[in-house]
Amino acid sequence: MQNVTQRRAELEDVERKSLRAAMVEERTRYCTFVNMLQPVVKEECEVMYELGHLQEAMQSIAIVTKEPHVLPQQSEELILESKTSINLYPESPGGGGGGGGNAHGCSNSLGSRKSSVCSISSMNSSGSSGSPGHQFQRSLSQVC
Numbered sequence: 001m002q003n004v005t006q007r008r009a010e011l012e013d014v015e016r017k018s019l020r021a022a023m024v025e026e027r028t029r030y031c032t033f034v035n036m037l038q039p040v041v042k043e044e045c046e047v048m049y050e051l052g053h054l055q056e057a058m059q060s061i062a063i064v065t066k067e068p069h070v071l072p073q074q075s076e077e078l079i080l081e082s083k084t085s086i087n088l089y090p091e092s093p094g095g096g097g098g099g100g101g102n103a104h105g106c107s108n109s110l111g112s113r114k115s116s117v118c119s120i121s122s123m124n125s126s127g128s129s130g131s132p133g134h135q136f137q138r139s140l141s142q143v144c
Contacts, residue, residue, distance in 0.1 A: 064072060071079075
């Protein structure tokens with residue numbers, strides 16, 4: 001009977017050690033999985049954070065572009081400012097003095113804006129002629 005009790009205690013000890021080893025192995029796998037998952041979750045959280053900023057930006061853009069025929073107040077102020085700073089007859093580099101250097105007699109800053117508009121229109125030139133944006137594209141190309 002004593003031999004059976006001793007063997008039973010040894011068997012229970014082996015069973016405890018085996019169960020502990022199996023649980024440690026499972027925990028190791030789980031910890032490895034979590035450690036590998038953390039950078040992915042971190043990136044997803046950053047994307048969601050940026051998505052919030054993107055949604056805010058899109059809401060702002062939607063408000064500004066709600067009425068295409070009404071200029072924002074800043075644009076109106078820019079127009080008023082530009083009226084005082086535009087020289088209608090700038091001196092051209094070649095002499096002549098009657099609007100030579102700049103085709104529309106605008107300052108350099110407005111000329112660069114014009115070239116930006118021209119760049120936008122060239123990017124839009126791949127659109128089809130039946131699209132609603134075609135009229136906008138045509139009006140931009142007329143500016144250039």
